[in-house]
Amino acid sequence: MAHPIFACICLALFLVFQPLELRAAQTLAVAATRTNIDLYTIFMKGRAASEVSSFATPPASRVVVDMVLIQMALAAAGMQDVRLSFHEVANSAQEQAEVKAGNAVICAQDHWYFDFDESVYMTDPIVTEGSFEKGVYVLDSNSSLQRVRSRRELQNYRAVTLGAWLGDVAILEAMGVKDLRLVPVYANIFESLLNGSADYSLLEFSSAPDFRLTLSGVTLVPIPGIKVSIPGSRSMMVSRKHPDGQRIFTALNAGLKILRENGTIARALTECGFYQTGTTNWKVINR
Numbered sequence: 290m291a292h293p294i295f296a297c298i299c300l301a302l303f304l305v306f307q308p309l310e311l312r313a314a315q316t317l318a319v320a321a322t323r324t325n326i327d328l329y330t331i332f333m334k335g336r337a338a339s340e341v342s343s344f345a346t347p348p349a350s351r352v353v354v355d356m357v358l359i360q361m362a363l364a365a366a367g368m369q370d371v372r373l374s375f376h377e378v379a380n381s382a383q384e385q386a387e388v389k390a391g392n393a394v395i396c397a398q399d400h401w402y403f404d405f406d407e408s409v410y411m412t413d414p415i416v417t418e419g420s421f422e423k424g425v426y427v428l429d430s431n432s433s434l435q436r437v438r439s440r441r442e443l444q445n446y447r448a449v450t451l452g453a454w455l456g457d458v459a460i461l462e463a464m465g466v467k468d469l470r471l472v473p474v475y476a477n478i479f480e481s482l483l484n485g486s487a488d489y490s491l492l493e494f495s496s497a498p499d500f501r502l503t504l505s506g507v508t509l510v511p512i513p514g515i516k517v518s519i520p521g522s523r524s525m526m527v528s529r530k531h532p533d534g535q536r537i538f539t540a541l542n543a544g545l546k547i548l549r550e551n552g553t554i555a556r557a558l559t560e561c562g563f564y565q566t567g568t569t570n571w572k573v574i575n576r
Contacts, residue, residue: 316374317359317537320387321397324475324504325352326375329397333357338371339364344560345496351563352398355415358557359395359525362544363537380473382453391530394537399523401456409526410538412545415554416523420564422573423457423491423519424500424511428482434489435512440464440574449478449487456519457491464517464575479507491517496562516568517575 321329328348333341338360344353356373363371376393378384385400387393389408399415425443427434437443444465450457452471461469470487472478481487494500494511502509525545527538548554558564 315368315370316372317363317395318376318393318531318533319356319359319373319395319397320376320378320384320393321352321356322380322384322475323377325350325356325397326377329353329356329373344557347496349496349561351416351493351558351561354557354561354563355398355525358415358545358548358554359541361553362541362548364544365547366540366544368540380451380453380475385526388526388528389530391528391534394528394531394533395541396526400526401521401523403455403521405524405526408529410529410534412525412527412538412542413549414522414524415545416558416563418522419518419520421519421521421523422494422516422565422568424494424516424568425489425574426482426492426502426509426511427489429501429508429510431488435510437512438514438572443489443574446488447486449481449490451475451478456521460517460519460575461491476504479504479509482509483507494562494565494568496560500562500565500567511568514571515574516571518573 328350329352331348332353338357341357344357360371360373376387378387381398381400384396384398385404388396389406402411405411434446437446444467447468447470448461448466449470449472450461452458452473458469458471470481472481478490478492482490489512492502492509495502500511525541527541528534545554555564559566
């Protein structure tokens, strides 16, 4: 591991010798879904990233945290007042496609290591190996399903997830799910549970005291006492084909290193509910 003083000297040299356009205010082309754009907009309330001191209130989520961390990391590396310009896409698969084609410079959220190819840069992990967990979410009115406590019991119910969430699809299939519905858009998960075409989905925990998630008036809660663990790490994806790709990647990775070492990344992911201390003792049912 590099000596702290040496690391500081390297960072200082990196900042000093950056071209003026790197240090100047600029707009960053970000590929994002409408749901995540709306959640980010509601959470920010017109603030700059430098004004965000806590992620402990809804609608903060991992993706909202990612978008703020992008700006914080670039600022830490010398790029001040970076604003996000959104390229709206339907889902995370299209988000990746826009960045891989060079139509946007960066994805709004981190992605699994296996999603990367030679057309993009991969930052050091935001979410480290083994730290990604999800709850088994159902309608808050579904009291019978909330009594399930094992993978075997869950096999009798119908699951729904995004077709683009390959990790979730693989886990549900490995769990022996007999009826799995794939939908294209995040909101479709809530709709499927509401209209009765599916019974549950694997979703990230929220920061709410009871971990509930609400979208378009539909409220979901996790089955208490059980959760799933998703293997692998997740990193930010930056385009190699976009004109700004290389310099954004270099600055972003340098800034993320600072945020990782000073605890900002871990704190943000804990405050938004992604890292859940309240579910530490819940049983992982897919091991």
